[in-house]
Amino acid sequence: xxxxxxxxxxxxxxxxxxxxxxxxxxxxxxxxxxxxxxxxxxxxxxxxxxxxxxxxxxxxxxxxxxxxxxxxxxxxxxxxxxxxxxxxxxxxxxxxxxxxxxxxxxxxxxxxxxxxxxxxxxxxxxxxxxxxxxxxxxxxxxxxxxxxxxxxxxxxxx
Amino acid sequence: xxxxxxxxxxxxxxxxxxxxxxxxxxxxxxxxxxxxxxxxxxxxxxxxxxxxxxxxxxxxxxxxxxxxxxxxxxxxxxxxxxxxxxxxxxxxxxxxxxxxxxxxxxxxxxxxxxxxxxxxxxxxxxxxxxxxxxxxxxxxxxxxxxxxxxxxxxxxxx
Amino acid sequence: xxxxxxxxxxxxxxxxxxxxxxxxxxxxxxxxxxxxxxxxxxxxxxxxxxxxxxxxxxxxxxxxxxxxxxxxxxxxxxxxxxxxxxxxxxxxxxxxxxxxxxxxxxxxxxxxxxxxxxxxxxxxxxxxxxxxxxxxxxxxxxxxxxxxxxxxxxxxxx
Amino acid sequence: xxxxxxxxxxxxxxxxxxxxxxxxxxxxxxxxxxxxxxxxxxxxxxxxxxxxxxxxxxxxxxxxxxxxxxxxxxxxxxxxxxxxxxxxxxxxxxxxxxxxxxxxxxxxxxxxxxxxxxxxxxxxxxxxxxxxxxxxxxxxxxxxxxxxxxxxxxxxxx
Amino acid sequence: xxxxxxxxxxxxxxxxxxxxxxxxxxxxxxxxxxxxxxxxxxxxxxxxxxxxxxxxxxxxxxxxxxxxxxxxxxxxxxxxxxxxxxxxxxxxxxxxxxxxxxxxxxxxxxxxxxxxxxxxxxxxxxxxxxxxxxxxxxxxxxxxxxxxxxxxxxxxxx
Amino acid sequence: xxxxxxxxxxxxxxxxxxxxxxxxxxxxxxxxxxxxxxxxxxxxxxxxxxxxxxxxxxxxxxxxxxxxxxxxxxxxxxxxxxxxxxxxxxxxxxxxxxxxxxxxxxxxxxxxxxxxxxxxxxxxxxxxxxxxxxxxxxxxxxxxxxxxxxxxxxxxxx
Numbered sequence: 016x017x018x019x020x021x022x023x024x025x026x027x028x029x030x031x032x033x034x035x036x037x038x039x040x041x042x043x044x045x046x047x048x049x050x051x052x053x054x055x056x057x058x059x060x061x062x063x064x065x066x067x068x069x070x071x072x073x074x075x076x077x078x079x080x081x082x083x084x085x086x087x088x089x090x091x092x093x094x095x096x097x098x099x100x101x102x103x104x105x106x107x108x109x110x111x112x113x114x115x116x117x118x119x120x121x122x123x124x125x126x127x128x129x130x131x132x133x134x135x136x137x138x139x140x141x142x143x144x145x146x147x148x149x150x151x152x153x154x155x156x157x158x159x160x161x162x163x164x165x166x167x168x169x170x171x172x173x
Numbered sequence: 174x175x176x177x178x179x180x181x182x183x184x185x186x187x188x189x190x191x192x193x194x195x196x197x198x199x200x201x202x203x204x205x206x207x208x209x210x211x212x213x214x215x216x217x218x219x220x221x222x223x224x225x226x227x228x229x230x231x232x233x234x235x236x237x238x239x240x241x242x243x244x245x246x247x248x249x250x251x252x253x254x255x256x257x258x259x260x261x262x263x264x265x266x267x268x269x270x271x272x273x274x275x276x277x278x279x280x281x282x283x284x285x286x287x288x289x290x291x292x293x294x295x296x297x298x299x300x301x302x303x304x305x306x307x308x309x310x311x312x313x314x315x316x317x318x319x320x321x322x323x324x325x326x327x328x329x330x331x
Numbered sequence: 332x333x334x335x336x337x338x339x340x341x342x343x344x345x346x347x348x349x350x351x352x353x354x355x356x357x358x359x360x361x362x363x364x365x366x367x368x369x370x371x372x373x374x375x376x377x378x379x380x381x382x383x384x385x386x387x388x389x390x391x392x393x394x395x396x397x398x399x400x401x402x403x404x405x406x407x408x409x410x411x412x413x414x415x416x417x418x419x420x421x422x423x424x425x426x427x428x429x430x431x432x433x434x435x436x437x438x439x440x441x442x443x444x445x446x447x448x449x450x451x452x453x454x455x456x457x458x459x460x461x462x463x464x465x466x467x468x469x470x471x472x473x474x475x476x477x478x479x480x481x482x483x484x485x486x487x488x489x
Numbered sequence: 490x491x492x493x494x495x496x497x498x499x500x501x502x503x504x505x506x507x508x509x510x511x512x513x514x515x516x517x518x519x520x521x522x523x524x525x526x527x528x529x530x531x532x533x534x535x536x537x538x539x540x541x542x543x544x545x546x547x548x549x550x551x552x553x554x555x556x557x558x559x560x561x562x563x564x565x566x567x568x569x570x571x572x573x574x575x576x577x578x579x580x581x582x583x584x585x586x587x588x589x590x591x592x593x594x595x596x597x598x599x600x601x602x603x604x605x606x607x608x609x610x611x612x613x614x615x616x617x618x619x620x621x622x623x624x625x626x627x628x629x630x631x632x633x634x635x636x637x638x639x640x641x642x643x644x645x646x647x
Numbered sequence: 648x649x650x651x652x653x654x655x656x657x658x659x660x661x662x663x664x665x666x667x668x669x670x671x672x673x674x675x676x677x678x679x680x681x682x683x684x685x686x687x688x689x690x691x692x693x694x695x696x697x698x699x700x701x702x703x704x705x706x707x708x709x710x711x712x713x714x715x716x717x718x719x720x721x722x723x724x725x726x727x728x729x730x731x732x733x734x735x736x737x738x739x740x741x742x743x744x745x746x747x748x749x750x751x752x753x754x755x756x757x758x759x760x761x762x763x764x765x766x767x768x769x770x771x772x773x774x775x776x777x778x779x780x781x782x783x784x785x786x787x788x789x790x791x792x793x794x795x796x797x798x799x800x801x802x803x804x805x
Numbered sequence: 806x807x808x809x810x811x812x813x814x815x816x817x818x819x820x821x822x823x824x825x826x827x828x829x830x831x832x833x834x835x836x837x838x839x840x841x842x843x844x845x846x847x848x849x850x851x852x853x854x855x856x857x858x859x860x861x862x863x864x865x866x867x868x869x870x871x872x873x874x875x876x877x878x879x880x881x882x883x884x885x886x887x888x889x890x891x892x893x894x895x896x897x898x899x900x901x902x903x904x905x906x907x908x909x910x911x912x913x914x915x916x917x918x919x920x921x922x923x924x925x926x927x928x929x930x931x932x933x934x935x936x937x938x939x940x941x942x943x944x945x946x947x948x949x950x951x952x953x954x955x956x957x958x959x960x961x962x963x
Contacts, residue, residue, distance in 0.1 A: 025219075026386070028415045028416075039665055058177075060177075068179070077661055078720055081724050086293050087293070094724055096754055120665060127300050131296060134314075135244050142179070142248060147177070152315040153315065155312065157309065157310040158303075185860070189887035191886040228386055236562055249885070252568060253565070254506045256502070257502045278511075335621070347729035348729065362627075384501075394560075403612055404549050408713050443615070446615065459495045467632075469627075488624075544817070547816065547817065570821065570912055573818045651848075659861050690809075700817075718872070720868075722932060763928060774879060783948075784946065785943075786943075786946070787942060789943065
C-alpha cells in the first residue's frame with residue numbers, strides 16, 4: 016500500500032483535512048550554513064552594528080514561513096500564529112546555525128513552514144556572503160520536533 | 174574593508190547594478206535529499222506512473238526560481254530566460270539528487286535563483302515523503318557553477 | 332432591488348461575512364479545452380512517461396486554488412482544506428476535460444476557488460500545446476455543484 | 490518528433506529563450522461570459538454609476554496579466570509594457586464579451602498574458618453575479634491575434 | 648521594560664498569539680491625499696463616468712488589505728471577513744479623503760490591514776494623478792478606531 | 806483634454822510604453838512617522854542592539870519596492886536595479902524620517918516604487934510601535950526627486 020498520502024491513483028492532490036479538528040500544532044526545524052574562512056572573516060567584520068546579515072536572514076525566514084503554502088504545491092495554506100527564527104554565528108565551528116519554530120491552530124501541521132523558514136534564512140545568509148565566498152554550503156536542513164494533531168509528538172533521535 | 178557588498182554603513186541595501194551591462198548569466202546548483210529506508214520504499218512504490226513525486230518537486234523548483242526576488246530580501250528581480258530542474262532518485266544511495274540551471278540576460282547573476290529552485294524542490298520531496306518518514310534531511314545545497322558578468326566563471330572545486 | 336451583493340451604493344466591497352458561521356463548504360467546477368487535430372496528435376505523442384502535460388496542468392490548478400483571493404478582487408481569502416483537480420484527455424472527442432473540487436471550513440463558499448483551479452489548469456494545457464496549435468479554445472468553464480452554507484446545495488441542471 | 494517544446498526527455502522545463510532577441514510582441518485574446526436572464530437583469534440594474542461590475546473585472550484582468558508568470562508554471566516572467574482589457578455588456582445577446590491586448594519587448598510572446606487577463610476578468614464577472622445566478626458559463630476563451638518574434642503573425646481564421 | 652512586543656532579546660519575531668481566542672476584530676483607518684490645483688482639475692475632468700480613478704484606488708485598497716501579512720514582516724496572516732474602502736473627492740478642500748474598515752475573526756487585530764488598505768489606495772490615487780501633478784502628498788495616515796480582543800476598544804481622541 | 810493618462814474613454818488601462826526607450830530612471834521619496842511620547846520612549850529603549858525596529862522597517866521597504874507592480878493596479882512591472890531605504894529616528898523631533906531611492910533601466914519611471922517603499926517602511930514602524938502607542942501618524946509621504954525619461958528631472962520645490 017502506498018504511503019504517499021499526497022497521491023491518489025498516481026496523481027497528486029492536496030490531502031483532504033476537512034474532517035480533522037483544528038488544534039494547536041508546533042514544529043521546530045534547523046539548518047546549518049557551512050562557512051569557508053573568508054566567509055567567517057567577512058561575517059566577523061561586517062556583523063557588528065545594526066542591520067547585520069543575520070538580522071536580514073532572520074526576517075527573511077519569518078516572511079518565508081508565511082509563504083509556505085504558495086511555495087510547496089500540495090501544502091495547505093495555514094494561518095500561522097507564531098514564527099520564531101534564530102540564527103547563531105559560530106565562528107569557531109565555521110558555521111551559522113539556524114532554528115525556526117512555527118505554531119498554528121489548524122487541521123494539519125507546520126513542519127513545512129518551519130523547514131521553509133530555515134531554508135530561506137539560510138539562502139539569505141548565502142546571498143549576503145556570496146561576494147566574499149561562493150563555496151558556502153547549506154546542510155542539515157531537517158525537522159527537530161513536532162507536536163499536535165493525531166500523529167502526536169515526534170522528536171529527532173540522537 | 175568589508176566584503177559584505179549588501180551593507181553600507183552597517184545597513185542592508187539592494188546593491189546598485191544600474192551601471193552594469195545586461196549580459197547572459199547562467200548558474201547551476203545542486204541539493205541532496207537523504208532518505209531513510211521507509212522513504213526509499215515509499216518512493217519506490219509510489220514513484221511509478223504519471224505525476225510521480227519527483228515531477229511535482231521539479232515543477233515546484235521551476236516556480237520557485239521565478240519567486241527568488243520575493244523571497245531573498247536583497248536580490249534583484251530578474252527576468253529569467255530558462256529554468257531547468259532535474260531530480261534523480263538514487264535508491265541504492267538512499268537519496269534524491271537535484272540540480273537546477275537558470276539563465277538570464279541581466280545586470281547580475283542567477284546563483285540565488287538556481288539555489289532557491291533546488292531548495293524548494295528538495296522541500297517538496299520532503300513534504301510528499303513526510304507521512305512515511307519524518308527523519309529526511311536536505312544536505313549539500315550549494316552552487317556548482319556560474320558564468321557571465323564581470324566576475325566571470327566559477328566552478329566548485331573537487 | 333439590486334442583487335449585486337458585492338456593491339453597496341454603487342461601490343464595490345468585500346461582502347461582510349463576519350457574522351456567518353464557519354461551516355464545511357464544497358464546490359466542484361469543470362472546464363473543457365477543445366483541441367485541434369495537431370494538438371490531439373502532440374498530446375498523444377508527448378503524453379506518455381512521467382511529468383506529462385496534464386500533470387503540470389493539474390498542479391497549476393491546485394496552486395491556483397490557493398491564490399484565488401489574490402486574483403478575484405472581492406473574494407475572501409479562505410483556508411482551503413482540500414483541492415482535487417483532475418484532467419482527462421479524451422482524444423476521440425478532441426478535448427481535455429477538467430474538474431476541480433475544493434473544500435473549506437469557512438464563512439463563505441469555494442465556488443471561485445474551484446472555477447479558478449479549472450481556468451488555470453486549462454490555460455496551462457493551452458500553454459504547453461500552443462507551439463503545436465494556437466487555435467485551442469477553452470469552453471464550458473462553469474460550476475457543477477456546491478454545498479454548505481445558508482444557501483445550501485446547488486446542482487447544475489441537465 | 491514531439492511538438493511539446495516544454496518537455497525534454499519527458500520532463501517539463503521552462504523553454505530556454507536566452508539566445509532569442511528581445512523584440513516587440515503583442516497578443517489579443519477574448520472570452521465570453523454567457524448570462525442567464527436573472528444575471529442580465531442584475532447587471533442591468535446594478536451596472537450604472539461608478540464602480541460597476543465591469544470596471545472591477547477590467548482591473549482584475551489587468552492585474553492578472555502581470556501575474557501570468559506566477560500562475561502558469563512554465564511561462565517566462567515578462568516585463569509587460571501595455572495591458573488593455575475591455576468588457577462589453579451585450580444584454581440582447583445575454584453575454585459579456587471580453588478582449589485583452591498585452592504587449593512586451595521580450596524574447597517570447599504574451600499570448601498567455603492576454604488569455605490569463607481574459608480568464609480572470611471573466612471569473613470576476615462570475616464572482617459578482619453568482620449571488621444572482623450560479624448558472625453562468627465562460628466560453629470561447631481563446632487567442633485572436635499575435636504578432637512579433639520568429640514565428641511572426643497569427644490570426645484566428647473566420 | 649521594553650514595550651516592543653515584536654522583539655525578544657533584541658531580535659524581531661512574530662508575536663505568539665496561539666493561546667489567544669479567535670474573536671471578532673474590527674479596525675478603521677484613514678488617509679488624505681492633498682491635491683494641487685492641477686490635480687483637482689484633472690480629477691474633476693476625468694472623474695466622471697465608469698471606472699473613474701477613485702474606483703481603481705478603492706479596489707487597490709481592498710486587494711492590499713488581503714496582502715498585509717505579506718507586506719508587513721511581523722504581521723500575522725489573517726482571514727479577513729470584510730473590507731470596506733471609501734474614497735471621497737473633496738474639491739473645495741483640494742483633497743481625497745480615504746477610510747477603510749476591515750474585520751476578521753482571529754487571535755489578533757486588523758489595524759495594519761485597515762492602514763495598509765488606506766496607504767495603497769492613496770498611492771494608487773497618486774499614481775493616476777502623477778502625470779498631471781507630481782507634488783501630491785499623502786498625510787494623516789492613521790488609525791481611527793479599533794475594537795475586539797483583550798485590549799478592547801480604542802478611539803482616536805479629538 | 807484629460808490629463809489622466811491611465812484612462813482612455815473613461816476606462817482604466819496600463820499606459821502603453823512599448824515605443825519608449827529603456828533608459829536609466831531614478832526616484833527618491835520620503836515619509837515621516839510622527840511619534841507620541843510613549844512611542845519615542847519605546848523606540849529609545851528598544852532600539853539598541855541588533856535587529857532594531859528600524860532595520861525591520863528598512864527591509865520591509867526594500868521588499869515592498871519589488872512588489873509595487875502587484876500593489877498599484879496600473880503600474881508597469883519594472884526590473885529595479887537598486888533600492889536604498891533609510892530610516893532615521895529623530896527623538897527630539899518625535900518622529901522617524903524615511904527616504905527611499907529606487908533605480909531602474911526601463912521605459913517608465915520608479916516614482917511609485919520609491920513611494921511604496923516609504924509607505925510600507927512607515928507602516929512597519931507603526932506595526933512595531935502600536936502596542937506602545939496607537940496614536941502614531943504617517944505624514945508627508947511624497948516624491949522628492951525624479952530623473953530620467955522624456956519628462957526629465959523634477960525636484961520638489963522648497
